[in-house]
Amino acid sequence: MESGALTPPARQEPRGDLDGCTARLRELLGREAVITDRQRVRTYECDGLASHRSVPAVVVLPENAEQVRAVVATCSAHGVPFVARGSGTGLSAGALPRSDGVLVVTSRMRRILELDVANERAVVEPGVVNLDVTRAAQPYGYYFAPDPSSQQVCSVGGNVAENSGGAHCLKHGFTVNHVLAASVVTPDGEEVELGGPAREAPGYDLLGAFVGSEGTLGVVTSITVRLLRAPESVRTLLAGFPTTDDAGAAVSAIIAAGITPAAVEMMDALSISAAEQAVRCDYPEGAGAVLIVELDGPHAEVEHTFTEVSEHCTAHGAFEIRTAADERERALIWKGRKSAFAAVGRISRDYIVQDGVIPRTALPDVLRRIAELSASSGVRVANVFHAGDGNLHPLVLFDGSDPGETERAEEVSGAILDLCVEHGGSITGEHGVGADKVRYMGRMFTPEDLDTMQSLRCAFDPEGLCNPGKVFPTPRLCGETPGRRRGVHPLTEAGLAEQF
Amino acid sequence: MESGALTPPARQEPRGDLDGCTARLRELLGREAVITDRQRVRTYECDGLASHRSVPAVVVLPENAEQVRAVVATCSAHGVPFVARGSGTGLSAGALPRSDGVLVVTSRMRRILELDVANERAVVEPGVVNLDVTRAAQPYGYYFAPDPSSQQVCSVGGNVAENSGGAHCLKHGFTVNHVLAASVVTPDGEEVELGGPAREAPGYDLLGAFVGSEGTLGVVTSITVRLLRAPESVRTLLAGFPTTDDAGAAVSAIIAAGITPAAVEMMDALSISAAEQAVRCDYPEGAGAVLIVELDGPHAEVEHTFTEVSEHCTAHGAFEIRTAADERERALIWKGRKSAFAAVGRISRDYIVQDGVIPRTALPDVLRRIAELSASSGVRVANVFHAGDGNLHPLVLFDGSDPGETERAEEVSGAILDLCVEHGGSITGEHGVGADKVRYMGRMFTPEDLDTMQSLRCAFDPEGLCNPGKVFPTPRLCGETPGRRRGVHPLTEAGLAEQF
Structure with missing residues (x-):
C-alpha cells in the first residue's frame, strides 16, 4: 500500500444527535446491521489512500434501497453527517469516514436486478462488483466498459461516485458514458430518478452532474448501465x-x-x-x-x-x-x-x-x-x-x-x-478530489467557478451532512436565502484565503 | 412553416423596472444595439415553432461576452426577465420572448475565436452558424459533428441550449458529446467557466447540466467544441x-x-x-x-x-x-x-x-x-x-x-x-421542451424528480428571470431558505395539480 500526504486526522466536533440517530438506525435496520464496536468500525477508517484516516462513529450495512433511504432520512433528521462507501478502493480519500457520523457501506447490495440484453443494459445495486457486471453479460456477448485497475474488487456505486475510467476509457469513455439512469437518495432522504432509459431526456441532465460528484449529492441505490457488445x-x-x-x-x-x-x-x-x-x-x-x-x-x-x-x-x-x-x-x-x-x-x-x-x-x-x-x-x-x-x-x-x-x-x-x-490540464484524471486534493481546487478554479459548483451542493444538501469535507472546502453555511449571490458561500476571497 | 398547438399568447404582468433597464442598456451598448421599435421587435415574436408568439419589449444585439454580461447584470438589477436567442430555428418555442422582458440576440457574435487542430478543438462565439465550424475545420480534414437539419442556419449557442442532435448522432452523439467547455453568464450577471480542455475535470460536471438546459441557467458567451477527423x-x-x-x-x-x-x-x-x-x-x-x-x-x-x-x-x-x-x-x-x-x-x-x-x-x-x-x-x-x-x-x-x-x-x-x-421513452428527442411541452413534463417525471431539477434552477436563478416559463412551470418563488425541501417549489401536489 502506498502512503502519501500525512494529513493530520481532521478533528470533528460532534454535530448532531448521534446517540438518537444510532438508536433509531437500530430500530430500522436491526442491531446486526448497525456497528458501533470500536474494533469493528476501525476496519473502515480509510479507503485506498491510507494516509488519510478517521474512524467512523457508526457503520451501517443496508440491504436494499428502502433501508438506504431510511438511513439517510434518519441522519438528516438528527443532523448527523454521513458518508457512503462501496468497496473502499478509492485513491483520494473520497470515502474517508466522519468520526462524528455514519458510514453507509453498500457491500450487502450486490444484486444484479435486471439484465436486458435486447436493449443493451443492466440494472444493478451499488455494491455490485465492477467485473461481475461483465461476467453476467459475457454469455450474451456483452460487457461493461469501465475498467479501473481495481475492477475485480471495486463497486459500480463507487465507479459512479468517482466517474471511474481505466485503461480502455480512451476509446470507450468514462463511467458517465456508460450510465443511463440512477435511483438516488438525496441528502434529505428522498428517492429520485436521474436520467432514464431513453438516450435523450428533457430537463436538466442531473445524472451527468451526479456521476463523479464523489458522494456529495446523495447515495445511489440502483444504476442502469449500458452494456457494450464484445468486440469481434x-x-x-x-x-x-x-x-x-x-x-x-x-x-x-x-x-x-x-x-x-x-x-x-x-x-x-x-x-x-x-x-x-x-x-x-x-x-x-x-x-x-x-x-x-x-x-x-x-x-x-x-x-x-x-x-x-x-x-x-x-x-x-x-x-x-x-x-x-x-x-x-x-x-x-x-x-x-x-x-x-x-x-x-x-x-x-x-x-x-x-x-x-x-x-x-x-x-x-x-x-x-x-x-x-x-x-x-x-x-x-x-x-x-x-x-x-x-x-x-x-x-x-x-x-x-x-x-x-x-x-x-x-x-x-x-x-x-x-x-x-x-498546461491547461486537470488535477485529477480518474482518482477524484476526495479529501486529498481539496487543497488544490483553488489552483484550478476561480472563486466564481467554485461558487457555482457549490450552489448545486447547497441545493441538494443545505445542511452539509452528505460526505462533508470532500471535493470542496465545506461551506460553513449554505446561507439564509437561496442562490449563488447572497452570502451563500464562504469560498470567495476571505474564505479561500483561509482554506488554502 | 408548420403550424401546431395554438396556445394563446401568455399574458405577462410586467415584473420589473423595464424603463430603467432599457435606459441603462442604451448607455451600455449604444442606442443602435437596443431595439424597441414595435415593427422591428415584432420580427422576433417566435422561433421555428410559429404557433407560439409573444412580442419582446426590448431586443438587444450584444457584440461580445462583456456586453452579454452587462446586459444580464442589468436585467438582474432591474428585475427584468430575459431570453437568449440564436438563429431562432428551435422547434419548441424555447426562445419565445417575454412581452415584459429583454430578448438577447447573439447574431452579432459570429467569430471563431480559435481553431486548434493539433488538439482537435475550436473556440467559437455563440452566434456562429453550425456549418461554419465545419467549413473552418474542413481544410485541415476535420468537422463539427452535430448536424441538425437546420445546420446551415442554426447557431452553436442554440445547439448548446437544446443539446441538438441530427441524423448522425446515432454514432457520434449529441451536442453534449462535442462541447468541452463553455463560458457562461449566470442569471445574476457573473461570468463562469464550465468544463475545461481536459477530458476529465474535478468537481461537478455542470457543463453537462448546462448543455440542454434550454437557456434557463444562463447565457453562453463562448464554446469550446471538439473537432472530429473527417472519416476516410x-x-x-x-x-x-x-x-x-x-x-x-x-x-x-x-x-x-x-x-x-x-x-x-x-x-x-x-x-x-x-x-x-x-x-x-x-x-x-x-x-x-x-x-x-x-x-x-x-x-x-x-x-x-x-x-x-x-x-x-x-x-x-x-x-x-x-x-x-x-x-x-x-x-x-x-x-x-x-x-x-x-x-x-x-x-x-x-x-x-x-x-x-x-x-x-x-x-x-x-x-x-x-x-x-x-x-x-x-x-x-x-x-x-x-x-x-x-x-x-x-x-x-x-x-x-x-x-x-x-x-x-x-x-x-x-x-x-x-x-x-x-414505452419507457421520452417526450422529446432533440427539439426540447421549451414553452411547447411544459404541459407534458408531469407525464414523464414524478413531482420529486421535477423538484430536484428545479432546485438547480433555483440555485442559478432564484429570481426566475432567466427564460422563465420554459421547460418547467415557473416557480412562483424559489423559497426563503435554500434547499430542496422547505417550500422551495410549487411543483409538488397543489402546484402540479394546478399546472397540468
Missing part, C-alpha cells in the same frame, strides 16, 4: 522506444491519423525496471519507454489499423515491436503494466500515486519538466500513464523514515499538479 | 421495404450485429410520397418504407460492414437496395429525407412535427399503435425518423381552417407522446 477482434502490441519523447511522438502520430485505439499505455524506464523485478514481464531490453497499444472492433478494421499503428511506431524510433499471438501473450504484455504500481513498492519504501491530466500535445514538455523536478530535488519519479488521453500517473518515490523526505516528495507531487494546471 | 470513407445505402415492420426488423438486426452506422433513417409510405411529389427523389417504387443507412470510418471497415448491412436488409425483406456511387448520388438519396418536413407542407395545409423517443425494440409496436390512432381519429400521420436511436418525428397532418381539426390533431400528437412515455 482484439489486437495488442508492445513497442520499445529509446526515449519517452519518441514514444510520445508515436502516440501523437497515431491519434493524428484518426485512429482511436481502445488503449494506449506508456511506461518509462524506472517503472519498466520495477515491473521487470516484480513480475518478469520481459519487456524489450534497454527501452527508455514502452507503449502498449490495444485495438478492438470488427476484424477487418482491426487488422488494417494494426498495420498502420506498427508503421507509426517504427517511424518514430521503435526498435522492437511485439504482437500478442494469443490471449496468454496478451495477458503477459498487460501484466507488466498492471503490476506497475505494486512493483514500485519493491524499489521504494513509500510512494505517492499522483493522478493528473494534460493535453496530449504537452506530453514531451511536461515529461521533461518532471525529469527536471526529479533531478533538482533528488526525488525519484516513475511514470506510468494512459498516454492516449494525457492521464499521467507519476509515482513519486520516497522513504518516510528519512527525515524531510516525505515533505520533499509531497512538494514534487504538488509541483507536478501545478505543471498539469499550467 | 463514407458509404450510403438506400433500401426499399414492403412495410415499416420489415424495415424496423432490419434496423434491429444491424444494431444487434454490433454495427453502429453513422445514420439510420426511416421514412414511411406517406412521407415518401410527399417527398416524391416535392423533390422527385426517385425512391424505390411501391415501398412501404425506406431505410437510409450511412457508414463512415476507415475504408476497410466501411467496405466490410457495408456488405453486412446489405445482407441484413435483404434478409428482412428489402426488395431493392441502391448504393451511392459518388457524392452526387449520395446527395440525391439524402435529398428526399432532408426535404421530408417541408414536403409534407405540399400535401397538408398544416402539420405538427412531433418529436419523441422510444427504445428501439419498441418500434414495431409503437408504429402499429400510431397507425391505429391515425385510423380511429381520421388524422393522417407521416413518419420520418432517426430509426437507429428510436427518435421518432411523426408529422401530424391537419387543416387548421376546418373546425375541430386542430384539436383532433393536437390530441393525436399528445397521444403519440403518451405512447413514448408508456
